[in-house]
Amino acid sequence: MTGAWSDMDVWRHADLLVEEGRLVIDRPGGTSHPGHPEFVYPVDYGYIDGTRGGDGEGVDVWVGTGPAAYVTAVACTIDPFRKNAEVKLFWRCTPEQIDQVEDFYAPQPQAGLIIRRPGL
Incomplete structure (x- = not known):
């Protein structure tokens, strides 16, 4: 592959995915998971x-x-019950907010590994 996209690292690719897309917030902060109100x-x-x-x-x-x-980070999640794996992006999240999301995943059956963008 040649061109502007070929010279970027994974972080810049992730940035462009968000920048060029339209964010839809379907679960505002402070609301409960629809199937698991304890989360x-x-x-x-x-x-x-x-x-x-x-x-x-x-x-x-x-x-x-x-x-x-x-x-600012990505989460790799694996859910053995739903038998799926996903990557979730963190857009504009502060280090404290990333910690809060890590705490959100901790008690769940879905395991999440969070990778923070270097230099943050």
Whole structure:
């Protein structure tokens, strides 16, 4: 592959995926998971319209309130009960918000490994 896209790293690819898409927040921060009310979303959660993630739906995104308009982390999740794996992006999430999402995943059967963008 040649051109502008071929020279970028995974973080810049993730940034462009969000920047060029339309964010849809379907689970605002502070609301409960529709199927598991004990899990409360610590920050806004949604997807990028027009994309396709591991579950066939739009790529999932945690949307924070930080000043940096870029992907600050990614979560790789594996759910043995639904038999799927996904990558979820963190857009504008502060380090504290990333910690809150990590705490959100901790008690769930869905395991999440969070990778923070280097330099944050």
